[in-house]
Amino acid sequence: MPNIFAIATNPVIRTVMLGLTGAFLVFFLVIHIVGNYLIFVSPEAYNGYSHFLLSLPFLPVIEIVLLVCFLYHASVGVWSKLKNRLDARDRGYAIRRNARHSRRNLASRTAHITGSIILVALIVHVITMKYGEPDIPGPERDIYNYVIDMFSSLPVVAAYVAVLAILGVHLFHGLGTLYESFGIAHRTWMRRLGQAVALVLLAAYAIFPVLVYIMF
Numbered sequence: 334m335p336n337i338f339a340i341a342t343n344p345v346i347r348t349v350m351l352g353l354t355g356a357f358l359v360f361f362l363v364i365h366i367v368g369n370y371l372i373f374v375s376p377e378a379y380n381g382y383s384h385f386l387l388s389l390p391f392l393p394v395i396e397i398v399l400l401v402c403f404l405y406h407a408s409v410g411v412w413s414k415l416k417n418r419l420d421a422r423d424r425g426y427a428i429r430r431n432a433r434h435s436r437r438n439l440a441s442r443t444a445h446i447t448g449s450i451i452l453v454a455l456i457v458h459v460i461t462m463k464y465g466e467p468d469i470p471g472p473e474r475d476i477y478n479y480v481i482d483m484f485s486s487l488p489v490v491a492a493y494v495a496v497l498a499i500l501g502v503h504l505f506h507g508l509g510t511l512y513e514s515f516g517i518a519h520r521t522w523m524r525r526l527g528q529a530v531a532l533v534l535l536a537a538y539a540i541f542p543v544l545v546y547i548m549f
Contacts, residue, residue, distance in 0.1 A: 347409055352514025354406040355507050359534070361399060366537050372545065376477040383476040387463070396459070407452045411445045441510070447503040454496045484545040493542045501535030 368386075372379040386392065461483075462476070484490055508527035512520065 348514050349516075351406060351409050352511055354402045354409075355511060355514070357402055358399075358406065359504070359508065362534060362538075366534070366541070369541050370537075372477060372480060373548070376475075379477045379480075380475065383474075387474075403452050403455060407445075407448045411449065441506045444503060444506050447499045450496070450499050451503060454499075481545060481549045484542045485549070487546065490542045490546045494539050497535060497539045500538065501531060504531035504534060507531070 368382050371382050389395070484493070505528055508531040509524045511527055512523045517523070
């Protein structure tokens with residue numbers, strides 16, 4: 334029987350799985366932000382969307398899948414970072430000499446840190462949105478006004494945008510190198526496209542609480 338740990342930590346499998354889970358989580362982010370902007374359509378549209386999600390019989394399964402993907406993605410990222418540091422101990426001087434030719438930047442060097450922060454923030458966000466008003470049953474919650482009340486506080490908006498900035502840094506690296514996870518050779522245009530998508534997602538998420546604060 335194959336060693337499961339050996340398979341899970343195989344560099345190729347680890348890299349591909351990191352890319353696959355990352356791509357799935359980005360897909361989740363896109364779907365999520367589209368639903369968020371329904372708040373500017375009408376209370377009925379936003380509450381209807383929120384209640385639909387909360388009433389899904391398989392919602393717990395979706396939440397578990399998302400959590401597993403996040404945990405796997407974060408743990409593999411941290412593991413890869415630690416392993417690379419250990420492997421680089423004996424060749425540190427060579428790495429420093431060639432550093433100016435590297436495509437590494439702040440986003441790539443801190444990906445394990447920003448990813449861990451995002452994981453914690455997501456858990457807090459899900460708990461807040463799903464159980465923010467425990468005295469009101471899920472299908473009857475006025476989530477529209479709950480979100481508006483939440484973002485009526487400037488400190489909350491500032492904290493939300495700060496976390497989103499961290500998400501943007503992580504996405505800038507992750508989407509900028511996503512193609513490499515699947516064995517595709519470096520292509521500048523693919524890197525730039527991924528980074529552009531990351532910036533668009535960051536803008537869409539960061540503007541949302543600001544618009545809610547201003548318009549409501």
